[in-house]
Amino acid sequence: MCHFTYKIRLKGLVQGVGMRPFIYTLALKLGLKGEVFNDGFGVQIKLNASENTLESFLELLRQDLPPLARIDELKITQENFENFLKFRIVNSQQSPKKSPLLSDFNLCLECKKEFYDVKNPRYLYPFITCTHCGPRFSIINNLPYDRKNTSMRHFVMCEFCQNEYENPLNRRFHAQPISCPNCAIPVFLKDKNGAVLACQNEAFKLCAKFLKEGKIVAIKGLGGFHLMCDAFNENALKALRERKNRPLKPFALMCKDIKEARALAHINQDEANLLTSKVAPIVLLKAKKVPDLIAPNVDKIGIFLAYTPLHLLLFEYFKGVLVATSANLSGESIIYEENSLRQKLGEVFDYYLDYEREIINSSDDSIAQIINGKTMYLRTSRALNPRYLSLDFSKRKKPLLALGAELKNEFVIFYENKLLISPYLGDLKSLDVRERFEKLLGFFKELYDLEFEELLCDKHPHFDYVKDFKKCVLYPISHHYAHFCAAYFEAGFKGEILGFIFDGTGYGNDGRIWGGEILKGDLEKYERIGHFESFKLINGDVKNIRNLALSVIFHYDLKEEATEFLSKIPSIKFRNLEKIYENSTLYTSSLGRIIDAFGSIVFDLTHSSYEAQIGLMCEKFYDKKLNLTYNFSFENGIIDFKEAFLGALKDDKTRAVTGFFNGLANCMFELSEGKKVLVSGGVFQNKTLLELLRKKGLDYFVPLEFPCNDSSIALGQMVHFLKCAKD
Structure with missing residues (x-):
């Protein structure tokens, strides 16, 4: 007989990843009564259990977490007995918002299988997703991570989706981006003036036709638009280089699958695993034979596999390999809004493929390579950042901001004894990137109710972006020492x-x-x-x-x-x-x-x-x-x-x-x-x-894990300062 109720608080990447249905299923398996819900801190569980049953529950919890979940902190308290009649999932509870946000992820294997299953209701549906994959950071407005706080709030679920969404035993239970062909997110192919040429499936067919004809098409992905063209159409490649004023910089290639990628590059097993991982980054590889216009004068190419069902549907009609480069002006951020795309790149693309779900937070593709059998990230954005790290050496209470470097900027926020590392932003010399920096920083400040009195910055005396924080006390830190500290922190070194x-x-x-x-x-x-x-x-x-x-x-x-x-x-x-x-x-x-x-x-x-x-x-x-x-x-x-x-x-x-x-x-x-x-x-x-x-x-x-380039300067600034901080 249970005489106590145990309260278990989970912090980490525990919202929007299928944690509650996982816990629900686990509780039913062990015959436990209680409840689970999301709050602003993470996930909270109440269990009526004996000490032995609690241990069994915790062991199974740690052994088989959902694919995207990560527990950073698990705290158990013993409370007065509550007489629960069964185990249930209850609605999110409002409290101070501290929970981490997840990034956007590659389509999971279960959804991919359903995508290609002609008998499945979501066969070839370009927005198939579940709690194990798909958009998160790109669609969220606020916490807790509920549909009403995302850009999915404008779309009404059909009865089929609603039943899955409300079923704790279904992997789409509270999958906020859920939809299907019956309540589909509209897709349009438009000309450069915004005139609609085709909708839904016909838009993909016409898009593929234009690509085969050598046209340049801007295609909306998870975190923004890509400029895409047939990778083996010489006229298209020449036109893209000329219009984008990109004479020599290599283009990234998107392939439908690993088989197509192997035809273009030498790929070992570690590289294959990285290409097909949940991160699905652009991977730098040794080229076999690709057109000189793709990677002039070098023998490396960046390849990534189609990581959304939208891209997979395009490849149903386009048989080949696509150049996929970020839609932006040189030095600026990736474009994610239709109006901005037409204003800035109207002379670059011929057509654009758009959909109605709004991108709230843009993100670039992450970039990696395999070094001595290990994954080295060169850019950390989609599927990686924002990233949250718990610290064990700081006694500081007040929030703190590290501004990072001027180039390849990522900023770092310290709050509640953890670090929040922003997605990749770019070069702050650009006014456009500065605006993106300010927007994203403002988003996190509002989300977590943060104000900064002190800031960490580079020692360079002429960085303009630092001047935007006139009311804060600034602590300049040496650029190269920040590099040193970020590496030292990741390695976990002790001593000199x-x-x-x-x-x-x-x-x-x-x-x-x-x-x-x-x-x-x-x-x-x-x-x-x-x-x-x-x-x-x-x-x-x-x-x-x-x-x-x-x-x-x-x-x-x-x-x-x-x-x-x-x-x-x-x-x-x-x-x-x-x-x-x-x-x-x-x-x-x-x-x-x-x-x-x-x-x-x-x-x-x-x-x-x-x-x-x-x-x-x-x-x-x-x-x-x-x-x-x-x-x-x-x-x-x-x-x-x-x-x-x-x-x-x-x-x-x-x-x-x-x-x-x-x-x-x-x-x-x-x-x-x-x-x-x-x-x-x-x-x-x-x-x-x-x-x-x-x-x-x-x-x-x-x-x-943290790029050795300037993206990790803010991390180095932060860990040095916190290590030296007295309060």
Whole structure:
């Protein structure tokens, strides 16, 4: 006989994931009485149970959680006995809103099976979903996560959907985005002026026809529009590059399934598992043979599989592979509203496929690659962020905001002893991205009733977005130390450790541009014990990589060795650049800029077309069979890279790239003195370099869950400050 009622509170990713029906089924299996409901904190359970039965319940609870669920905190209290007559699911209870939000996920296997089942009521229905998959973050307005608080509130369920929605034993129980062909979300294919050309299934058929004819179609996905075209139609590819002003940056490809992806790229089992995972990110892969217009001058391509039923339905009528690039202007956010699409990209696309369910929160596709058998995320957005982390080392009570970096921005909020990491936002130099930043920050502030008195920011004195928070106390934190701290936190290191922080740009403590730093420290303090030799910049235009190369040539007095390279520069222009260099006070130690300068010489380029272009080109020409190493000497805390540029000026592409990478890896190994080190910064997104370091025997940790690029600067700022905080 039960003499007590146990109250169990679950926090974590426990709403909108099928947790309540799972608990309901579990309680019926064990013959327990009580109730379960959502509240603003998470999920609350009341059970009439003996101590032994409670233990059995908790063991089964932990063993077989729903696919998208994650329990961060489980708290049990014993209360006075309540005489429950049965176990039931009750309506959400209002309380202070603290519960985490889930992101949007890949279509689950059960729904996919039903999608292709001709006997199923949702056969080929483009919005089939359940509590194990589909939209969450993109459709939510408020907490708790109930249909009335989402953009599904405008759609009335039919009787069939209502029965499933209300049945605790059905996996669509309280699946807020539920619908079917009887209460369908309307879909339209429109021309660039907004005129409707076709609806529902006919819209997909006509869309596929236009794609086959070489047209460019903007297609609304979970978090925004993609610009799509036939990946093997040369005229379509040329038109998309010309209209979007994207001459060389590779396009991502969307395939219907893994079989089609294997025809385009070399895919091992780890990469196949990642492509088909619930995250379904864009995965960077070694290309087999794809048109040069997809990935010019590189041997890597980004591929992702159709992750929504809407995309799968399109592939029912379009047989092939699609280019799928974010619908945006260069440097701006992904577009998710119809009016904005037509205003900004009306001259880029020919038609657009739209549906009536509103996207409330936009999100980009996540990007990843497999490194030494492990998944490394390069962009964390759809199906990953927002992300919530519980902390065990902070005593702080007041909310806190870390603004992060100017480029590849993600911000981090601390509240209730946990961290909230925003989805990827982009480069805050763009007014459009700034507006997205403000909208999303405002959304979280209102959702969780937060106000900030103190903010963490980058040390750079000229970041405009920081000035928007005039009433807050600002705590500037070193850019490269923030990189160090984010990696240190993910690795769970204890004690002092050596870190190589190599990237493109970051404000240094001496007022110079850093980016090739060797740091030693922990979450509370650090010292800079070494760096690449600083050299003058001719100007601040980092895309003009020929000027970067010229700066290095002047720095090391290599004009005689660089006769052929310098002959390509008109004499008057050369003399002017030399004068600018002599008067420059702008210095950098950035390895990213050194690599760009190196690439300008090796690949005979004047400008880079996109970030990481030189790194990707280097990966194509690295030869692991070639035994050639340029010397990177280290003396008095300075890494000298002169020999690498002497090699670049005389050797062919393969020899130069191989010598550079081998020399860099050898230098790092020697400086590590055989000890475990951490590596972070955008340079370490280079797969060839990371695999080479492992082959050389360097024992290193590189961030995997949190990008090693600037997206994790806010995380580093936050964990450092909280570790040092006294209150």
